[in-house]
Amino acid sequence: MSLRLIFIIFSMLLLIPGQTLAWPWSRDMMNQPSIKPQEGEMPESPPRSVPVGGYPTPVKNRLHAARLANPIAASAESIARGKQFYTIFCVPCHGSNGKGDGPVGKKFPVSPMDLTNDFIQHQAFDNWIYANITFGGKLMPAYKNDLASDERWDVVNYIRHQLLQDLQQRATPQQTADKTGGR
Numbered sequence: 001m002s003l004r005l006i007f008i009i010f011s012m013l014l015l016i017p018g019q020t021l022a023w024p025w026s027r028d029m030m031n032q033p034s035i036k037p038q039e040g041e042m043p044e045s046p047p048r049s050v051p052v053g054g055y056p057t058p059v060k061n062r063l064h065a066a067r068l069a070n071p072i073a074a075s076a077e078s079i080a081r082g083k084q085f086y087t088i089f090c091v092p093c094h095g096s097n098g099k100g101d102g103p104v105g106k107k108f109p110v111s112p113m114d115l116t117n118d119f120i121q122h123q124a125f126d127n128w129i130y131a132n133i134t135f136g137g138k139l140m141p142a143y144k145n146d147l148a149s150d151e152r153w154d155v156v157n158y159i160r161h162q163l164l165q166d167l168q169q170r171a172t173p174q175q176t177a178d179k180t181g182g183r
């Protein structure tokens, strides 16, 4: 094979969109007959519709996130909110035990990280977890548009302060609680 041909094939490989995750189907949901930003005049909102604000993300990138301190104290309220968000947004992949064994997580070629491991529980900084929630991973989706910044810190607080206890409690269920109808 001539060098020239190898060069051409190599250049074409570089054009494959895998690197940026810009697969044609990545934008399928966007290609629909809706009015896009800057496209003509906004129609009147239907009656009884409720306006929602966006979620500004006060963090530019991972490097910036690495300098942030957790601004939300790990209070019982924050942990309870975090658990709710965790249940909605993380359980499908990471599982309610945090082990990475949620029904969607099992379909991934790389298992979602075990969030009860020593690294997440004792070594990682809060801002590392926050950055991963905000910007996602190679496979994991980003949550900067779905969860407000404070809500993401709530999830961090839940993972750091209660996820492990919840797992241990499930492993040794209290029988009396079942009989009295407790959850």
Ligand code: HEC
Pocket (backbone or CB within 6 Å): 086, 089, 090, 091, 092, 093, 094, 104, 105, 108, 110, 111, 112, 113, 129, 132, 133, 136, 137, 138, 139, 140, 141, 143, 155
């Ligand atoms: C659609 C599946 C999916 C969902 C939903 C999901 N994750 Fe993940 N997560 C993954 C996968 C897969 C990985 C490992 C590979 C990677 O980094 O993308 C991962 C990795 C992580 C990591 C470690 C990052 C690393 O470098 O490996 C953290 C921390 C994490 N997830 C937290 C969360 C939290 C918190 C939520 C909920 C807000 C969440 N994830 C929701 C799939 C998911």
